Amino acid sequence: MRAKDLNRYLGDLGWRRSPIPPESKASPSPIASAGGDSLEGLATNAAGCTLCRLSEKRQTVVFGEGDPKAGVMFIGEGPGAEEDRTGRPFVGQAGMLLDRMIIAMGFERQDVYIANVVKCRPPGNRDPKDDEVAACADYLDRQIDLIKPEIIVALGKPASRRLTGTDKPMGALRGRWSTYRGTPLMPVFHPAYLLRNPKAKREVWEDLKLVMRRLKSTG
Numbered sequence: 001m002r003a004k005d006l007n008r009y010l011g012d013l014g015w016r017r018s019p020i021p022p023e024s025k026a027s028p029s030p031i032a033s034a035g036g037d038s039l040e041g042l043a044t045n046a047a048g049c050t051l052c053r054l055s056e057k058r059q060t061v062v063f064g065e066g067d068p069k070a071g072v073m074f075i076g077e078g079p080g081a082e083e084d085r086t087g088r089p090f091v092g093q094a095g096m097l098l099d100r101m102i103i104a105m106g107f108e109r110q111d112v113y114i115a116n117v118v119k120c121r122p123p124g125n126r127d128p129k130d131d132e133v134a135a136c137a138d139y140l141d142r143q144i145d146l147i148k149p150e151i152i153v154a155l156g157k158p159a160s161r162r163l164t165g166t167d168k169p170m171g172a173l174r175g176r177w178s179t180y181r182g183t184p185l186m187p188v189f190h191p192a193y194l195l196r197n198p199k200a201k202r203e204v205w206e207d208l209k210l211v212m213r214r215l216k217s218t219g
Contacts, residue, residue, distance in 0.1 A: 036142045039068050045139075046119055052135035054120035054128070060087035064115030064143060071215060072105075073113045073149035074098065075140070076190065077158035078128050084121040089114045094191035098155070101191065101204070105212055113147050115140065117162045127158050137162075144181055150218055151211055152183050156190025163187075175207045177214075186211050 036042040043063040049055060062079040065088055074090075082092040090098045099109055118128040118136045128136075140162075144152070154160040160173050163180045164187065173187040188207045189200050 036146075039064075039143065039146050042139065042142055042146070049119070049136075049139070052120075052132045054118060054122060054132055057123060058120040059084045061119045062087055062089050062116060062121070063119055063139075064089055064113060066109070066113035067111055068113070068147060070111065070113035070147055071150040072107070072111075072153060072211065073115065073144065073147055073151070074102075074153045074155055075159045075163065076114075076116045076155040078116045078118040079121040080125050081121065089116055090191070093195060097191040097194060101208065104205070105208055113143075113149065115143055117159050133158070133162055141181065144183065149183060151214060152180055152185045153208075153211060154185060154187040156193060159190075160187035174203065175210065177210075184214060 036045060043061075046063050047061045049061065060079075060083075062083045066073075076090060079089065080092055080094075083089055083095075089095070098114070102109055102112055117140060118132050119139060122128050122132070152163065154163050157170050157173075160170065161167055163185055164173060164178050166173070170187065170189060170193075174189060176187070178185045178187075186207060188204050189197075194201050194204060
């Protein structure tokens with residue numbers, strides 16, 4: 001894709017008008033729909049993606065993993081060093097804590113689906129930049145459309161910002177329901193934040209109990 005075409009594509013997503021990528025339309029763009037009629041095809045397409053600067057230094061595209069028909073989908077911000085090495089999301093210290101959170105909810109890791117807003121590691125584990133998030137937006141949206149989760153759990157501020165379309169602090173977002181692509185969305189603190197601030201685990205557990213209660217109410 002030529003630079004001017006990429007700029008036009010990113011402009012169509014709206015990132016020039018707003019620092020927060022808006023919710024995309026239900027129909028996927030040609031970028032995501034080329035092979036995007038299945039998670040496997042979409043992952044193959046993403047593996048060759050060079051839409052943003054993150055592709056230049058990645059080792060592996062970390063597409064996502066889990067049950068393709070999961071009722072709960074967890075979405076983080078982006079891969080870290082261990083994820084970039086292995087190609088699997090949330091496998092470091094934060095990933096082990098996420099696993100314990102999932103088990104506490106009554107699930108196993110393979111029962112849910114885990115993905116990230118961007119599929120390539122930001123250098124130094126920094127937050128992904130707005131144009132990087134916009135370039136990856138269709139891949140994430142198509143994942144959501146294919147999985148059709150009953151509930152999305154956004155892990156941390158970058159994911160919550162992307163999915164809620166606001167730049168409110170996590171303290172104002174967590175524990176409050178919103179909707180993304182017609183799916184109930186619950187923002188919670190990122191597991192990495194909990195490793196630095198263990199006292200916040202109580203708040204996350206209260207938020208996850210809301211998720212469990214809603215799942216139970218929908219059968």
